[in-house]
Amino acid sequence: MKKEQWVETIPEPCPVLLALEEIGDRWIMQILRACFFGYRRFDDIQENLGISRSVLTTKLHTMVDLQLLEKVPYQEGSERTRYEYQLTQKGKDLLKVILALLEWGNKHLVQPGEQMLTTIDKESGQEVRLALLTSDHQRVRSRNIRLVPSER
Amino acid sequence: MKKEQWVETIPEPCPVLLALEEIGDRWIMQILRACFFGYRRFDDIQENLGISRSVLTTKLHTMVDLQLLEKVPYQEGSERTRYEYQLTQKGKDLLKVILALLEWGNKHLVQPGEQMLTTIDKESGQEVRLALLTSDHQRVRSRNIRLVPSER
DNA sequence: GACTTGAGTTCGAATTTGCAACTCAGATTC
DNA sequence: GAATCTGAGTTGCAAATTCGAACTCAAGTC
Numbered sequence: 001m002k003k004e005q006w007v008e009t010i011p012e013p014c015p016v017l018l019a020l021e022e023i024g025d026r027w028i029m030q031i032l033r034a035c036f037f038g039y040r041r042f043d044d045i046q047e048n049l050g051i052s053r054s055v056l057t058t059k060l061h062t063m064v065d066l067q068l069l070e071k072v073p074y075q076e077g078s079e080r081t082r083y084e085y086q087l088t089q090k091g092k093d094l095l096k097v098i099l100a101l102l103e104w105g106n107k108h109l110v111q112p113g114e115q116m117l118t119t120i121d122k123e124s125g126q127e128v129r130l131a132l133l134t135s136d137h138q139r140v141r142s143r144n145i146r147l148v149p150s151e152r
Numbered sequence: 153m154k155k156e157q158w159v160e161t162i163p164e165p166c167p168v169l170l171a172l173e174e175i176g177d178r179w180i181m182q183i184l185r186a187c188f189f190g191y192r193r194f195d196d197i198q199e200n201l202g203i204s205r206s207v208l209t210t211k212l213h214t215m216v217d218l219q220l221l222e223k224v225p226y227q228e229g230s231e232r233t234r235y236e237y238q239l240t241q242k243g244k245d246l247l248k249v250i251l252a253l254l255e256w257g258n259k260h261l262v263q264p265g266e267q268m269l270t271t272i273d274k275e276s277g278q279e280v281r282l283a284l285l286t287s288d289h290q291r292v293r294s295r296n297i298r299l300v301p302s303e304r
Numbered sequence: 305g306a307c308t309t310g311a312g313t314t315c316g317a318a319t320t321t322g323c324a325a326c327t328c329a330g331a332t333t334c
Numbered sequence: 335g336a337a338t339c340t341g342a343g344t345t346g347c348a349a350a351t352t353c354g355a356a357c358t359c360a361a362g363t364c
Contacts (some may be wrong), residue, residue: 011266013266015261016185017255021255022183026176028168037162038158040158090260092294094256100252109171110170113304114163115304116303117302120297123296126288130285132280134273134278134279138273146271149267149269152268
């Protein structure tokens with residue numbers, strides 16, 4: 001193998017692979033997207049995604065095991081107690097992954113005439129984008145980065 | 153369905169779903185990661201990922217169809233012409249997705265004692281992270297964003 | 305002429321997913 | 335107080351994916 005692009009030594013295990021092994025299957029990211037977009041209940045998620053009920057059951061349980069979601073009881077008015085799936089902090093920390101996918105989808109997948117989904121700052125109303133920043137807030141362009149192993 | 157978190161109206165088709173339908177399967181992101189990390193040839197990728205050869209063949213072809221990769225001839229010295237898979241611009245534009253996964257993996261999946269993989273600025277050597285920026289370079293925190301549909 | 309290498313094919317077995325129907329407990333209706 | 339509805343699953347079987355290992359095939363090498 002010749003010239004490498006961003007990295008010379010890849011740690012074992014590779015953190016990106018670890019991430020993909022947890023959430024890189026056909027459904028988990030889609031379920032997370034639904035959760036970010038406000039869906040919380042079994043039937044809502046099932047209908048929104050068109051996933052089969054049996055698979056959704058399994059995926060929700062593994063997502064709870066992985067601590068991406070939490071099964072929380074709630075009541076609407078005086079109805080009986082039900083359960084909904086809420087994003088945990090670990091789950092919420094995947095927001096940037098979703099936003100990165102969103103930017104890429106807007107750029108490469110949305111056809112002219114269709115609608116994009118843009119991220120705006122609630123306060124200023126300005127458009128918001130993901131950028132690479134050094135610790136003292138300088139912007140860095142992608143081609144100027146390198147990946148290095150470091151101790152946890 | 154009650155209170156939504158980041159978005160009131162989701163455009164149809166949703167750009168995030170479009171993205172996940174293209175690259176959200178079990179292998180494509182892993183193959184992309186391998187490409188970002190410098191692997192370009194069939195056997196190298198196959199060995200690195202432990203994917204079965206038949207599936208890799210199919211995935212590489214669909215990735216070429218989707219214009220994520222390009223099959224490019226090359227020669228090493230005077231050897232016969234071979235082919236390697238290179239990231240296209242559309243493929244390279246997924247870097248932020250990979251970096252977001254990397255940050256998440258570092259934070260939540262790397263065990264103490266194992267190695268993280270950190271992103272640094274080639275010039276300053278400083279650590280680099282993904283951040284949300286408005287168009288005039290103000291940082292925004294995740295909870296202060298909203299998603300709105302917009303015309304393409 | 306036999307061997308090696310990269311890049312696949314082929315094929316049967318194992319795993320995952322889909323679909324439709326069934327369950328089951330708590331509310332609500334008649 | 336029996337029948338119905340609703341949310342959140344199970345169950346069982348068919349269809350689609352993936353795996354592993356062996357086989358192919360064309361170039362180039364010994």
